[in-house]
Amino acid sequence: MSTARAELLKLVTLPALALTAGLTWGLTALLALVADGADPIPYVRAGFLVLGVLAASSEYEGGQLRTTLLGTPRRARLQLAKALALALVTTPVAVVTVLLAGAGGAAYLVLITLLAAGVATVLRHALAGVVVVLGYYYVLGPFVRDRFDDGLWLPAAWALAAWCAATAAVLRRDA
Amino acid sequence: MRTELLKLAGLPSAWVAAALGLLIPPLLVTLNARAAPAGTDTGFLELTVGVLGPLVLGTIAAGSEYRGGQIRTSLVCVPSRARLLAAKTGAVTLTVAVTAALSAVLTLDVAGALTGGAGPRIAGVVVYWVLAALLAYGITLLTRSGVLPLTVLIVNTTAVSFSYLLTKVTPLAAYLPDLAGARMYLHDMDTPGDLAPVTGGLVMAAWVAALLGVAGYVFHRRDA
Numbered sequence: 001m002s003t004a005r006a007e008l009l010k011l012v013t014l015p016a017l018a019l020t021a022g023l024t025w026g027l028t029a030l031l032a033l034v035a036d037g038a039d040p041i042p043y044v045r046a047g048f049l050v051l052g053v054l055a056a057s058s059e060y061e062g063g064q065l066r067t068t069l070l071g072t073p074r075r076a077r078l079q080l081a082k083a084l085a086l087a088l089v090t091t092p093v094a095v096v097t098v099l100l101a102g103a104g105g106a107a108y109l110v111l112i113t114l115l116a117a118g119v120a121t122v123l124r125h126a127l128a129g130v131v132v133v134l135g136y137y138y139v140l141g142p143f144v145r146d147r148f149d150d151g152l153w154l155p156a157a158w159a160l161a162a163w164c165a166a167t168a169a170v171l172r173r174d175a
Numbered sequence: 176m177r178t179e180l181l182k183l184a185g186l187p188s189a190w191v192a193a194a195l196g197l198l199i200p201p202l203l204v205t206l207n208a209r210a211a212p213a214g215t216d217t218g219f220l221e222l223t224v225g226v227l228g229p230l231v232l233g234t235i236a237a238g239s240e241y242r243g244g245q246i247r248t249s250l251v252c253v254p255s256r257a258r259l260l261a262a263k264t265g266a267v268t269l270t271v272a273v274t275a276a277l278s279a280v281l282t283l284d285v286a287g288a289l290t291g292g293a294g295p296r297i298a299g300v301v302v303y304w305v306l307a308a309l310l311a312y313g314i315t316l317l318t319r320s321g322v323l324p325l326t327v328l329i330v331n332t333t334a335v336s337f338s339y340l341l342t343k344v345t346p347l348a349a350y351l352p353d354l355a356g357a358r359m360y361l362h363d364m365d366t367p368g369d370l371a372p373v374t375g376g377l378v379m380a381a382w383v384a385a386l387l388g389v390a391g392y393v394f395h396r397r398d399a
Binding site: 031034038043046050053054126127128130131134135138139140 | 188195199224227231234235238320321322325326329330332337340341343344
């Protein structure tokens with residue numbers, strides 16, 4: 001439990017995350033105001049993807065992960081605590097965004113945040129994470145999306161897969 | 176200038192970016208060929224999406240200097256900041272121009288649109304890609320981190336972009352860099368305003384020049 005609390009504290013005190021959440025809310029309010037009729041969620045979900053990437057990659061800037069592992073040597077438990085903390089932090093951000101937009105589901109936004117965090121953990125680099133995740137959702141995705149429906153089970157499965165891959169990578173890799 | 180080219184060529188992510196720019200448009204043409212009949216903009220629309228490659232390239236060209244303080248070493252070697260910036264800008268321009276020309280020829284060949292009259296439009300694509308890369312490069316110089324510029328610019332390359340939404344609010348949005356620049360090679364655009372190809376290119380170039388001016392000034396004044 002104290003591991004989860006430590007992770008929560010880390011996420012809450014990261015200025016980049018607060019900035020991302022603030023920008024996402026501002027953009028949502030602006031789009032809801034400007035583009036009447038258009039759904040702002042497809043645009044502002046970029047904010048959640050970036051949120052996930054930044055939350056995960058912050059450990060890898062300047063070797064913070066080594067300190068973290070000194071405190072919590074059990075890596076599987078650390079990854080579990082990280083997922084829990086990120087979901088906890090993202091939920092209120094997602095709920096407020098959905099209220100501002102007047103559309104969409106908060107669960108979807110939380111799931112894609114976890115997905116982005118999993119990808120960024122594997123890549124260990126914020127910029128690479130942003131390119132991969134946004135490149136898929138905004139460049140490649142629209143072309144392959146026709147073959148999948150956009151239900152909730154698919155992002156959930158992907159988030160789980162990304163998180164399993166991230167945990168496997170963290171377990172096996174040198175810090 | 177040679178040093179800057181070498182630095183860029185030594186970055187694995189720069190090669191990934193160039194590969195993205197080279198491979199995405201032909202791939203999309205192949206995917207789309209089954210779904211939609213060929214129009215006047217077939218191939219060129221896919222090249223607009225392929226601008227992802229140059230955007231990443233411009234961002235890492237500026238952003239890589241600020242990881243682990245490489246910028247300090249660069250400035251020790253080339254103390255004149257104006258010269259360092261000019262060389263870097265030149266390296267980005269040259270790399271993207273070559274990538275763009277190759278990708279345009281390859282994509283149009285796959286799309287079957289490589290005809291004699293395509294020359295000026297290919298030139299338009301090359302200019303568009305170079306200016307887009309410099310746009311990303313200029314913003315990254317200001318923010319010193321690539322996350323913000325890449326997020327904004329990637330989301331804006333989607334089919335229904337922010338700029339496109341803004342045209343619903345004000346017709347002035349047609350003068351935003353991406354919409355004005357695309358006039359250089361797209362024929363069917365359902366946005367208001369009717370800029371000629373050369374005018375569109377000049378509008379985009381003016382945006383980039385202004386941004387690079389501000390970025391250059393800030394870079395000149397700031398501690399490394």
